[in-house]
Amino acid sequence: MARFAKYLGGAALLAGAAFAWTTTASADTIKIGASLAVTGPASFLGDPEAKTLEMYVAKINEAGGVNGKQLELVVYDDSADANKARTFATRLVEDDEVVAVVGGSTTGTTMAMIPVFEDAGIPFISLAGAVVIIDPVKEFTFKTPHTDKMACEKIFEDLKARSLTKVGLISGTGGFGKSMREQCVSVTGDYGIEIVADETYGPGDSDMTPQLTNIKNAAGLQAVVNPGFGQGPAIVTRNYKQLGIEVPLYQSHGVASKSFIELAGDAAEGVRLPASALLVADKLPDSDPQKAVVAGYKTAYEEATGQPVSTFGGHAYDGLMILVDAMKRAGSEDPKAIRDEIEKTTGFMGTAGVVNMTADDHLGLDLTAFRMLEIKSGDWTLVE
Structure with missing residues (x-):
């Protein structure tokens, strides 16, 4: 069993709550790294990813x-702070000398x-959502989650x-929410969608009633889409x-964890969102080719942690595998040889679907990898 060691020190201590830990088995190891919002x-993203x-x-x-060697995992907690993440990325390259990185909880x-x-020529598999990655x-x-587009x-x-x-948008102004809003606007013409209202909210906002009132009063409104993640979408749903x-009301895959349902409460009833099959692993028919993977990961994660599975931990599983x-x-x-083989995947x-990467596609998923879910009686259900 790998030995887990936590430590605080140097720039990590100066950064505040930032910390790092390693899993090591012997001196003869292959170092891989991660910087996550633990x-x-x-943390609803980074905690299950790190676990x-x-x-x-x-x-x-x-x-x-x-290849006959033990893996050594070096994990830094960037708390979703971009400046800390860049510092830790530099440390992973220059001090830890990792050969690859699986991480990056946010866009x-x-x-x-x-x-x-x-710049360093180190393969990086991101766990964040925006297509700009x-x-x-x-x-x-590279990246493992489905894109915002x-x-x-x-x-x-x-x-x-x-x-x-006729759709109203209410979007978070953070990296993911802003990017997804732009992507939604860019593909409206492909589906005959008309944006009849377009509102935003900041990461610290605790009441979206004014924006939602404007949307409610939009002429011809037929549905609302909320690009965003974190507590914002839960507040939107309650308001x-x-x-x-x-x-x-439609949410994004950025809220694909049980914590969203818990935060939104009864207001989540009827909300729809695209997500991976992982959230409905036990509801998939035995004939579904993805069932064995998602059910196996769900069981292993929940038994090990005592916590409900989320798609975010699944992104880390896919990236690591x-x-x-x-x-x-x-x-x-050799990082370059590893990069070349990742591209040939x-x-x-995986938990997100079947991955087929190419030189022109460093994600390798298509729309069939997404399942449309609806929240009913406090749980995920498949939309048939």
């Missing part, structure tokens, strides 16, 4: 490691780290199937019910 406002990486690195090491921290890893394609940067397209597909075309808005598979195929610890069944 604490702070995006997943720790758990599966231990499992991999128990099974013999990679903001990911974008801050990308130049560091690209991999579009345009960057040589050493894909989320817009999946939502608009569902709206079109329901003959709902939505308080105002008695009766048209359908894609990396490990690439390292095995490369038979090398095909037919990989």
